[in-house]
Amino acid sequence: MAPPLSAAADNPWALRSRQLSAISRMINLDREEADASGVGWHDPWKVLVYDSFCRDVISPLLKVGDLRKRGVTLHLLLDAEREQIADVPAVYFLRPTAANARRVAADVAGGLYESFHLNFTPSIPRPLLEALAAETLEAEVVSHVSRVVDQYLSFVSLEEDLFSLQLPRAYPALLSPKSTDSEVEAAVDEVASGLFSVLVTLGAVPVLRFSRRGPAQAVAEKLGARLHAQLRSHTSLFSGAAAASLQRPLLLLVDRSEDVGAMLQHGWSYSSLAHDLLGLRLNRVSLSEAVDGGGSRARSYDLHESDAFWTEHMGSAFHVVASDVDERLQQYRKAMDEISAGGAAPLEAEALGNATKALQSTIAQLPELQEKKRLLDMHTSLATEMLGQIKARSLDSFYALEETLLEGRALSADDRQTLSQLLDPTGGGAEAQGGTAEDRLRLLLLVALRRSLQPGTFPPGEAEQFESRLAAAGADLRPLQGLRRLLSLAEAAAPPTATPPPPPAANTFGGLMSLARRVGDTGVSALAAGLKTMLPSKRETPVTRAVGALMDNKGAAEEGAYGYIDPKIGDTDGAGAATGRGRGPYGAAIVFVVGPGNHLEHMTLRERSKQPSSAGPARRVVYGCTELLNAEAFLSLLSPLAAA
The missing domain is CATH 3.40.50.2060 (Sec1/Munc18 (SM) protein, domain 1)
Incomplete structure (x- = not known):
């Protein structure tokens, strides 16, 4: 419903x-x-x-x-x-x-x-x-x-604060040096048109801030000009409740190259795991289930607002989801046992009236209980499938190293040994056998990303040895070449602005598999008992850091790194000067990634928006992108750039 x-x-x-x-x-x-x-x-x-x-x-x-x-x-x-x-x-x-x-x-x-x-x-x-x-x-x-x-209405809204423009060809056209001027202009126009639809639907005319790296600036300028022309000719399109609010929102346009790691890292929330591991698309996942007599069949599940469990837990860490599924299944069994016990004893004549009323109440409860059971069975199936993949692929080890690489922390001797084992598919030991070829390639790309941001992180020749091992094992390294091409294009567009190092993060999956091995493969509830202390990462990403600084609007270091457009007055100030601008904090922001996004980045921004700020408790953040892609699809997008 x-x-x-x-x-x-x-x-x-x-x-x-x-x-x-x-x-x-x-x-x-x-x-x-x-x-x-x-x-x-x-x-x-x-x-x-x-x-x-x-x-x-x-x-x-x-x-x-x-x-x-x-x-x-x-x-x-x-x-x-x-x-x-x-x-x-x-x-x-x-x-x-x-x-x-x-x-x-x-x-x-x-x-x-x-x-x-x-x-x-x-x-x-x-x-x-x-x-x-x-x-x-x-x-x-x-x-x-x-x-x-x-x-x-040229966008797909998946949650109240999540949308996609569903434009799979736009970002490749914006990136490829082989694109003609007309193709680039058409892609910019498509993205700006989709964002215009979002703003019309909200009834809001925002202040635009945009990254000066990559195509984000071209989209911002196109959108700003269209908004300005629309407001001069006809204002009725922007007459919704958002337009009547006391403060205009911020629209922040960032280029995907500002945080490529968000597309490569394994997720920690229920929604990001569903996207990464199960291929969540348009709020639907499909699982292969065994059938009687052998064989299997695909079964689809819808995850949307009418599913109270999904709405409550889409941003929860896996251990919370596993624990709550088990708890609610127990509540369901208890309710069914009470219903069954109600009709077990013989009734006296004087109790017949009360028994009839109780029976009517029971009948009324059954459809609701059956629907709850259907949803719980669905989430049990999803959690079980996720657990199987986490365990088989040793995603705890991958995630721990990914966090270390993205945080910029120094690699310990144990980290280097684990990194070598995970990147060597032919190495000995169970640890070395964990992960798929895609998992190892994602880790290798994060190593390359760390090297580009912090030269000297690895001794000379060490990273090249990792590449050689994967190549010898038959891995397709075109996404690695594509990543280097993406970073070089972003560097050519504008040198990256120095930013302060992010704070240390908590580890989500660290030790997850060791816990799983201790409790044994006995189901979701046993795993939940061992994961109660696991917490999601609190690491600041480049995007969340920019959102926080620009929403606070206090003249932070990010102020000069982002251009400024006010569509109401046609004001464009790419240098970021503060002349004539309001200095109050923004209570709402639309964060749009020019390029692919994912559920992990959406959940990270949602969690960040909940933290106290000068804007007060009512701060709201809506997240969007040209298309939602999981890591597998993102690697496929990088491959063609290798030949560009």
Whole structure:
């Protein structure tokens, strides 16, 4: 079940609720839904037609049952073969491309539906609109088009504070030296257009701060110019609750090259482990499960706001999730035992009335208990699969070294020995056999990243020996060459600004497998008992450090490293001077990574926003990126850069 649309009223920065409200109005033909008393608009039956991008926009927000409640009898892809249903209206939700416009014109001319409600996101260009109008006029079917609406919904919101622009081709186009000027400009425009949709949905005109490394500056300048032009011509797009708040938010655009390590490190939270280990995409994971008679089948699970356990634990460390799954399973069994015991004893005649009431109450509780059991079974399956991978791949050893490398701490003799063992897939001992080829490659890339940031960390020739070992074992080292290319491109764009060393961090997975081996392979509850003292990392990342400094707005070292644009006055100050700017702290920020992001970085920012600051307890941070990628996909993205 989707969350109530009124949820957005309580939090002006609840992006998911606001996008859901906008999509619901679109599906309801721009009419208000009926309230609980039945007063208001009642949905007619209708057909929903979308392209693959808009399907991905809707799927995390509305499931099949939610669409049915809104009167959608069929939901179909535009390019699929569709039969004529001449007595129902159709709601189209599409990207404004020439191919989509031609297909819409053909549908209208063919009388596929009773009427056509056309919604384009972000907005349909005038030449394309005129071409669509000309084709329908020529076929004499223009009266069948009830409305054409510009929607600004070109992003996927997965949580109230998490979104993706779902643009897999944008960042490679921005990075590759082989990209033409027109390809780079188109990619910048796509990213800026997606961010414009986010701001329209929130009803906010932020102050822009942007990294002067990589393509973040080009996106910021494009977005700032568009916001400025929009505010001069038409301000009604920005009239939401966020626009009515006393203070404008900060929009911070950072380039992925500022913190590549976040894409390579193993996660610690439930959501980041689901993303990294289970391939979480659009709030859905698939597991391979054994079936009777041998073989296996894939089973999909949805993880969204209606799942109270997921909402509560997506940012929790694994040991907390394992412990709470076991505790709630015990609570469920206790509740079922009480229900069973209630009908075991024979009843006296005078107790019959009370027994009937108790039976009615029991019957009413059963559906809720069954749903709780279904969710608990799902999370037990997910936690068990995660535990199996953590144990088989020795991720505790990998994570401990990753933290050491990213913190900048000196490597001890034991660290160097463990590093050598983990990077040698042919070495002896169980420790050396832990990890997959991908795990070892990720660790090698973090070694290369540490060397680029702190030359002299490793003795001459030591890091090269690590590369040789993996190459001899058949590892594909193109991602390593791609990483070096990415860092060189960022260095050429602007030399990195010196930043203070991050504080030491707590270790999440350190010793996890030794604990697991002590308690034995007896299930999630046994593991939970041994992990109660494990804590997630508190290490500051380059992005969280910049967010904190710029939201505090106290003229920290980061002030000069980030450009400034105020779209309301068209003010651009790449040098970061403070003349004419407010000095109050920001209570809300939108942090956008120009490039891929992941759930680990999202959770890190969420935890950082909870810490006390000069902005007070109401500080809110929304995180977004061009696309959400786990480490496996990020390595695939780096590979083509090796040949650039």
